[in-house]
Amino acid sequence: MSGHTHARDEELLKRHRKVMPPWMPLYYDQPLEIVSGSGSTVTGSDGVSYLEFYSGIATNLVGYGIPEIQEAVQSQLRTGVVHTSTFYLIRKQVELAERIAGLSGIDDPVVFFTCSGTEAVETALLLTTQYRASNQVIALRYSYHGRSFGALAVTGDRNWQGRGLSPLRVAHARGGERRHGGMADLNDTDYVHACTEDLRELLATSTPEATAAMVVEPVQGIAGAVPLVPGQLASYQAVLREHDIPLIVDEVQTGWGRTGRYWGYQWHDVTPDVLVFAKGVGNGLTMGGLVGRREIMSSLSHPSISSFGGNPLSLTSALATLDYIDSHDLPARSAHAGRILVEGLQRCLADEPWVCQVRGTGLLAAIEYTRPGALEPAVDMATSVQETCRDMELLVGVGGTSGNCVRLLPPLTVSDDQVRQAIRVITDATRTART
Structure with missing residues (x-):
């Protein structure tokens, strides 16, 4: 005891x-x-x-105290280079970006590193609102995406939203929870149909013609490990594509094998336009980022950086972590x-x-x-x-x-x-x- x-x-x-x-x-x-x-x-x-x-x-x-990861991090510490900045070439940043791009499943992918999942979500919102020239975002009820101003705006759980002040216009579609709102008796097929028609109505009546993105978690973690219903995300993406609306998949909790597949979205017949990652990839060191289609990731009209995002120490831990994930399946x-x-x-x-x-x-x-x-x-x-x-x-x-x-x-x-x-x-x- x-x-x-x-x-x-x-x-x-x-x-x-x-x-x-x-x-x-x-x-x-x-x-x-x-x-x-x-x-x-x-x-x-x-x-x-x-x-x-x-x-x-x-x-x-x-886990804790993994020798292969500890030795890699200690080796980097011995070089004396913990941080440079994105104004310099960082070999390990390129190496990790190449690996994540290859793992993402996204065509012509581009990667950007941050220090956290919150910052990665915020960056995804920045890029898609710039890309679509719109501040309208669709998210899911019961969702959680981080503690910053924009990330809380798309969060669909009022316990985390505080006063609900927001820099974005946000509408919330249905997530995986069906026991509330009169849908408890629906089977998977009927629930997905009802949710899809609700999304269509949302786009037709409650949002501007240009919507920046829809952001989803494949499994809603903070809500209590609530998965999206089979077919739900694929049906949502089909509707989004009719309107050229990008799909952001938040893999901060679901990525790197936690759900039993490398990415949580792989349980669904979809390919994200932007994939947000963080948490486990650094195995305890600060590491986050996003990978997305080149045209979206290139949409900023001004320079931008992340001072500590993709620093050599976190990159070293992430590369060693990916090696460990792969070698141990x-x-x-x-x-x-x-x-x-x-x-x-x-x-x-x-x-x-x-x-x-x-x-x-x-x-x-x-x-x-x-x-x-x-x-x-x-x-x-x-x-x-x-x-x-x-x-x-x-x-x-x-x-x-x-x-x-x-x-x-x-x-x-x-x-x-x-x-x-x-x-x-x-x-x-x-x-x-x-x-």
Whole structure:
């Protein structure tokens, strides 16, 4: 069992609260400092070793302390060159851009690097609004795309939007969640048809003739690992092409094999016009960017740079991470481990009255908790399960539009035994959690 917060953590928490903003939350009644890690486990300042099933919000993609990645980063540090700037040629930037361009599936692709997913989304919005000479964007309900002004504008979850002030005109189409809005009884085919007709009506009545782009997540992560319905994204893109509207696919959480395929969009019969990436590609170092069709990526009429985007240190980590993904076939590993995780939880939690649904695509999974016999979100239950899991030395996230989902995003290198251990802990935590 965890020893919870020691005196040094209490002192650090006081310092944190004095200098950090109140809108930046911390997990747990007694917050945790992580001081070391190896593989899929981390050690807290309390001296407890935890199985880590959140991966720094999907960022530590292949785990902690990976020797091949550590050595590559240390080798770059030994050169003394951590940063130059995009005003100079950077060999590793070109090498990584070439690899991502080849992996993207986009014709005649161009790549630009940033420091985060938020900045990458913002850049995609900048480019498509310039390209289409329009500030109208279509996004999905229940979506999340980052914390900046433009990224929050297209976010379809009001819990993250604040006052909703926006530099863009935004309309929100339906995402993968069908239980609300009178569509719960529709099968996949009928739901996709209804969503597509709704998009057509949106374009015909509620948006200007020129719309800059539509931005989507193949699996809506913050919403609680909600996948788009089979056929939904392809049907949307068919409508977009009738109007020459670019499709931006946000792969910040779904990219690099997490869903069981290299890209989340590969579960759908589409090819994005712009693909946004970040998080796992740096395996913990700051790395984001976008890859898109040349004509869109070339649409700026003025010079622009990213001072720290594509810096040599992050590039080195990203190249080593891609090598590790490829040499260990981690998309296949994610698909295999994800099946064990989701099917195991579905089986073990099938009779739990507080569990509404267990869902997942690869190792992007969630358990949704609702009041027994209703769809009323059980936020206290999800939070209690998270706390109880920590007591049992497992770290998980909490999310969902109402905060009633336990989110599971382990490193793609997690072992089968570790997955089964997590299933046992989550099952026990659900049965014993405070409500």
